[in-house]
Amino acid sequence: MTLDLALIWAGLIALSVLVYVVLDGFDLGIGILFPLVKSEAGRDQMMNSVAPVWDGNQTWLVLGGGGLFAVFPLAYAVIMPALYVPIIVMLLALIFRGVAFEYRWKTRRGKFVWDASFAGGSMLATFAQGIALGALVQGIPVANRAYAGGWWDWLTPFSVLTGIALMVGYGLLGATWLIYKTDGELQRAAYRFAWMAGMGMLAMIGTVSLWTPFLNENYMARWFGWPQLLYVMPVPLLVALCAFALYRGLSTKRQLMPFLASLGLFILSFVGLVISFFPYIVPSSVTIWSAAAPHDSLLFTLVGAAVLLPIIFIYTIHAYWVFRGKVGTTGGYR
Amino acid sequence: METFDALLLARIQFAFTISAHIIFPAFSIGLASYLAVLNGLWLLSGRGVFLNLFDYWKKIFAVAFGMGVVSGVVMTYQFGTNWSVFSDRTGPVLGPLMAYEVLAAFFLEAGFLGIMLFGRERVGRGLHFFATLMVALGTLLSAFWILSANSWMHTPAGYAVNDAGQFIVTDWWAVIFNPSFPYRLVHMVLAAYLTTAFVVGAVGAYHLLGDRPGPAARIMFSMAMWMAAVVAPVQILAGDLHGLNTLKHQPAKIAAMEGHFDTVAGAPLILFGIPNSAEERTDYAISIPKLGSLILTHDPNGVVRGLKEWPKHERPPVGIVFWTFRIMVGIGFAMLGMGAWSLWLRYRRRLYDTPWMHRAAILMGPSGFAALLAGWFTTEVGRQPYTVYGLMTTAESVSAIDAAAVGASLVAFVVVYFAIFGAGTFYIVRLMRRPPALAEPDLPADEPIRAAGLMPGPVLRRAKRGAAA
Numbered sequence: 001m002t003l004d005l006a007l008i009w010a011g012l013i014a015l016s017v018l019v020y021v022v023l024d025g026f027d028l029g030i031g032i033l034f035p036l037v038k039s040e041a042g043r044d045q046m047m048n049s050v051a052p053v054w055d056g057n058q059t060w061l062v063l064g065g066g067g068l069f070a071v072f073p074l075a076y077a078v079i080m081p082a083l084y085v086p087i088i089v090m091l092l093a094l095i096f097r098g099v100a101f102e103y104r105w106k107t108r109r110g111k112f113v114w115d116a117s118f119a120g121g122s123m124l125a126t127f128a129q130g131i132a133l134g135a136l137v138q139g140i141p142v143a144n145r146a147y148a149g150g151w152w153d154w155l156t157p158f159s160v161l162t163g164i165a166l167m168v169g170y171g172l173l174g175a176t177w178l179i180y181k182t183d184g185e186l187q188r189a190a191y192r193f194a195w196m197a198g199m200g201m202l203a204m205i206g207t208v209s210l211w212t213p214f215l216n217e218n219y220m221a222r223w224f225g226w227p228q229l230l231y232v233m234p235v236p237l238l239v240a241l242c243a244f245a246l247y248r249g250l251s252t253k254r255q256l257m258p259f260l261a262s263l264g265l266f267i268l269s270f271v272g273l274v275i276s277f278f279p280y281i282v283p284s285s286v287t288i289w290s291a292a293a294p295h296d297s298l299l300f301t302l303v304g305a306a307v308l309l310p311i312i313f314i315y316t317i318h319a320y321w322v323f324r325g326k327v328g329t330t331g332g333y334r
Numbered sequence: 335m336e337t338f339d340a341l342l343l344a345r346i347q348f349a350f351t352i353s354a355h356i357i358f359p360a361f362s363i364g365l366a367s368y369l370a371v372l373n374g375l376w377l378l379s380g381r382g383v384f385l386n387l388f389d390y391w392k393k394i395f396a397v398a399f400g401m402g403v404v405s406g407v408v409m410t411y412q413f414g415t416n417w418s419v420f421s422d423r424t425g426p427v428l429g430p431l432m433a434y435e436v437l438a439a440f441f442l443e444a445g446f447l448g449i450m451l452f453g454r455e456r457v458g459r460g461l462h463f464f465a466t467l468m469v470a471l472g473t474l475l476s477a478f479w480i481l482s483a484n485s486w487m488h489t490p491a492g493y494a495v496n497d498a499g500q501f502i503v504t505d506w507w508a509v510i511f512n513p514s515f516p517y518r519l520v521h522m523v524l525a526a527y528l529t530t531a532f533v534v535g536a537v538g539a540y541h542l543l544g545d546r547p548g549p550a551a552r553i554m555f556s557m558a559m560w561m562a563a564v565v566a567p568v569q570i571l572a573g574d575l576h577g578l579n580t581l582k583h584q585p586a587k588i589a590a591m592e593g594h595f596d597t598v599a600g601a602p603l604i605l606f607g608i609p610n611s612a613e614e615r616t617d618y619a620i621s622i623p624k625l626g627s628l629i630l631t632h633d634p635n636g637v638v639r640g641l642k643e644w645p646k647h648e649r650p651p652v653g654i655v656f657w658t659f660r661i662m663v664g665i666g667f668a669m670l671g672m673g674a675w676s677l678w679l680r681y682r683r684r685l686y687d688t689p690w691m692h693r694a695a696i697l698m699g700p701s702g703f704a705a706l707l708a709g710w711f712t713t714e715v716g717r718q719p720y721t722v723y724g725l726m727t728t729a730e731s732v733s734a735i736d737a738a739a740v741g742a743s744l745v746a747f748v749v750v751y752f753a754i755f756g757a758g759t760f761y762i763v764r765l766m767r768r769p770p771a772l773a774e775p776d777l778p779a780d781e782p783i784r785a786a787g788l789m790p791g792p793v794l795r796r797a798k799r800g801a802a803a
Contacts, residue, residue, distance in 0.1 A: 052448030055403055059444045063436045065410040070433035073425020073500070080414025080421075081733040087415055088743045091408045092750050098404035099754055102397045106761040145422055145498065151739050294502045297426040301433050308437040315445040322449055322456050 005299060006292035009071040016067060018270050020060035022263055027054045029174020031097055031122020032167055033193055042186045049181040049327045051101055056316055070301050074145060075281045075291040082140045082147040083132045083154055090128035096121030130166030134159030138215055142285040158211060165204035172197035176259035181327050194258055198246050205269060219276045232275055239268050340737040341729055344416045347744040351408055353707055354751050358402030360706055363477055364530025365395045366470040373466045383549050390770040394762055396451055401758045420721055420731035427493055427501045427509055428483045435479035443472035481522055485515035488723050489583045513583055517576035524569040528669060529702025531561035536699025539692035541769045550770040552686050563673035570666055581630055585639050587716030590655040592626055594640040601626035601638035609652040650718045658711040665705035672698055
């Protein structure tokens, strides 16, 4: 039996995108919630809760892009030009977000500038990522190994909805991360944010899930055809379970459960996407196998990934362990 | 005409974003190694001044590294957004090299950066030193893989072409260690070290000129000048070997660097002149007879090929290549001169009290960046009109994106980069103007204004105390 390397790689790329979404998701979520916290001390704590790890979290985005280039070059060459505007906006916004971590502590007079840079960059990057996702779900036309659509095709009511949905979702991740990492006044505020974002997130999951099948016959068949319905049924059931766990976690003031429940919601939404996409990597145009690089390139890269990814997981977990615990028991600069 | 405009805009955008980017990794490659050396010296000698210097440069490193990260993410995506045909066709060869860069280098840097910057109290000296070494190793691994990919574009090897027109790999070893890679890697890493050494030297010199220079300023300056004295001559040798390698594989680039249009035996070395592409000659040339042939062929009467050997559409733009090459070489020799001067002053025991030397060192502080950029322009513009040398042209490589879209993104990049990286440079210079304190704080003190470094510090420390209590 020969291994289907393209399929393995599709799984690995999907995994790195998922890891990016949940890890940088709470970083970006904290940026989105930033304007809602007025106190200097609270903002310092919010930023400090992710400062040692945000760079590693963002590296998964680089792996997503670099990995796509390496193992699915055709998909990379089609998706990037198709999503030119949202991708460029995301990159620029991530610059504003990233440098704020460094610059904000370098100035007192100009601190408000980097507060705005952090919050604005996080929001815009998230919105652009959500739009890009929505545009991908809608499908991307391809001809002669190149994108064959217009330069504003990505902008539709659906993609705007997914952009807003992702902002709400990251906001939920950020709020539940803050519940876990902080205490006192900031934690109380984080519970409030998590209530709002949690309800918003469920509404968004519902709306997007109901809209998606109507975009494309494949999606409809995948979700509402018989007997496929039986196989996909666990996804909405597990979503309901996670929603209940989130509700319980928030109402009984648990520390970690709300974050884990939010992670569950993200993972399930992602699984839903994978179910809809498969076997396409560029929906309705390019399958995993037709986008895959030649066997040798897949194998050469897979050897490196098989050795290095476990090591990466080990030292990433170690870094989180080193910086474990609450960020500011007595509250920093108050 | 419109496609030409879009192509030109895409080229300018790539040149601008990569030029802005390269400055930061080059500085962080050198600075990460310097930090590892300082950390090691502290652990070996127990002298607090090395720890002070470590904590001083650590804060500067954090800002420079941050700028490198955010400008680097742009590069990962820009191959796809603006050079999609290139991406599709070279992806099977270059993609894996970049994937290895991410997996082996970027995660390593990012995974240990947090511990290096704010973990010393939490993990202890030994593991903290290990983290510093891993960050330094990460920067070097990153240089290894990305320069391997870049070198393959100059000297492709180990490939075949499949039915879809994609380059595919027949021999990974030949791809990674392609003919120009070893030379480019050595030349670039030495350039990064020299660039950083002159920045460190300038900061040391600035504080030596101040009122009461402490031991930290002397150590910085001395270490930097040792680097200049030792590495500058090695770099000139490495550059010469890299040039001979280029002559073998990309003779048209050498002809442009030298300003030679005609193929002649016993070619002169043109020191200065104005290359005139239209008339196909170098005007007002000031040259040394036969030296060009002597350098390039090690024979005063050797034959050196001129640009007329190639049809006009296969020649690189002569002017940029010619001038940037001279800027790079000129700065290289100025660095050599600084190194020699420092040795002389050391011998006379006047290294720390020769103000003219210190002023010159401040002036030379940013020179490494200029040389680095000039060198990159020489080699990359000299690769034109190809992206994959001799096999795929730049015009074939570009995405079919409207000129308006590329123009808008180019303007956005220029505005954002000048604002953001201008601010970052301002903060770095401000950190450098402050002399290293006798007890440089590991983590920032409680008043935010002097809080250099990104800093969960005080909060974390309190949390730790609270947990222990």
